[in-house]
Each structure stands twice: as C-alpha cells, then as structure tokens.
Amino acid sequence: MTAETDISGQVPAPDGLISEWHPTRTTWILWMILSLPLLYVGAVVYTTAAFHGEIPQSASGTVEMVPLIVVLLLGFGLMWVHEGVHGIFMLAFGGRPQFGVLRTGVLVYAFYATDPGHRFTRRQYLAVMLAPLAILGLLGIPLCMLSPYLVVPFAFHLAGCIGDIGISRHVLQGPPTVICEDLRDGVRFWKAAA
Numbered sequence: 001m002t003a004e005t006d007i008s009g010q011v012p013a014p015d016g017l018i019s020e021w022h023p024t025r026t027t028w029i030l031w032m033i034l035s036l037p038l039l040y041v042g043a044v045v046y047t048t049a050a051f052h053g054e055i056p057q058s059a060s061g062t063v064e065m066v067p068l069i070v071v072l073l074l075g076f077g078l079m080w081v082h083e084g085v086h087g088i089f090m091l092a093f094g095g096r097p098q099f100g101v102l103r104t105g106v107l108v109y110a111f112y113a114t115d116p117g118h119r120f121t122r123r124q125y126l127a128v129m130l131a132p133l134a135i136l137g138l139l140g141i142p143l144c145m146l147s148p149y150l151v152v153p154f155a156f157h158l159a160g161c162i163g164d165i166g167i168s169r170h171v172l173q174g175p176p177t178v179i180c181e182d183l184r185d186g187v188r189f190w191k192a193a194a
Helices: 025-050 065-092 122-146 147-161 162-173
Strands: 016-022 098-102 110-114 120-123 178-182 188-191
Touching: 025 122, 025 147, 025 162, 065 120, 065 122, 065 147, 098 122, 120 122, 122 147, 122 162, 122 178, 162 188
Parallel strands: none
Antiparallel strands: 016 188, 098 110, 120 178, 178 188
C-alpha cells in the first residue's frame, strides 16, 4: 500500500509529525572534530586514574601485539556495552530496542540501538541518549584504576559520545512537550497528544 499524494505530488506528513532529523556527512565530520577535545579529556582523566595521579614513564616506542589486541577487544566490547545501556533505558521506558551496525557518512561503521515506532517524552529520550555518557564515563574512572588497559577504550568511548551529545542538542531545540521517536539513523519529532 502506498501513501496518497496531494495535488503537488508531495506525500503529506502524518498527523502530529513535526520534523525528522538525520545526521549529514557534514554532521559526521563536525562530530569527529568535536570529539577530539573529549578524547583529550578522557585520556587525561583515565590516565590519571590508572596511574593514581602519577605521570607514567615514557614508553619505549614499541607496541606489543598482545596488549594491543586486548585494548582493541576491550574497545570493541565497550561499544556494545554503550549500546546496551541505551537499550536498558529504552526498556525502562517501555520500548523494545533493536541493535545493529550502521554504515555512516564518514566512519566505516557505527553500532546502534534503536526503537522505531516507540515514542519517548523529551526527558525520557534525553535519559536514553545521555545514560552511556554518564554511567560509563563515571564507571571508567574506577575501572581504569584496576587496569591501565582500559584507558584507551574509555577515552575513545568518551569521544564517541559526541553523537549522543549532538542528538541531545537537537532534542533540546524542540519544545519541552516534544515526543521523540528514535530511528536507526536519526530522530523523528512528534507533537504531544492533546
């Protein structure tokens, strides 16, 4: 079944739909640039935690393969944990999250958690978006104290939260009563029911 078009050939928006937002290639590039200060802050905070406030001795310049593989696996796992936190908050607000991998405009792939069709209040959606930043960002400090192998994954995680921050910015630009529907690659904004 296809949507009916009006006289101009345009498909009319469903009742209550305000707008839909998707990151563009420019958005992805901007997020990559803005993630660099977060990467720096993460590196400083988590390195300080890992080495208990002391500056580590300079490295020899060689990279050992086993620690590198461990760091990469921990980083990969942390990305899925990040999406899992989104999913837990979606569940808490009555959603049914779906998970997957998305090809983006600049990066090769990005992991995602989404719940198309479910509508969240603005507060709920902001909680869904910012929960991994708050929970994992803070949890990274004591975990890095246990293992310096976690410094790089948590620093990159903090930098990767720029997308969630960017989406939250768009949500905050809408009215307080806006209803948000998470899409695999964007957000749909709805008017609150009367």
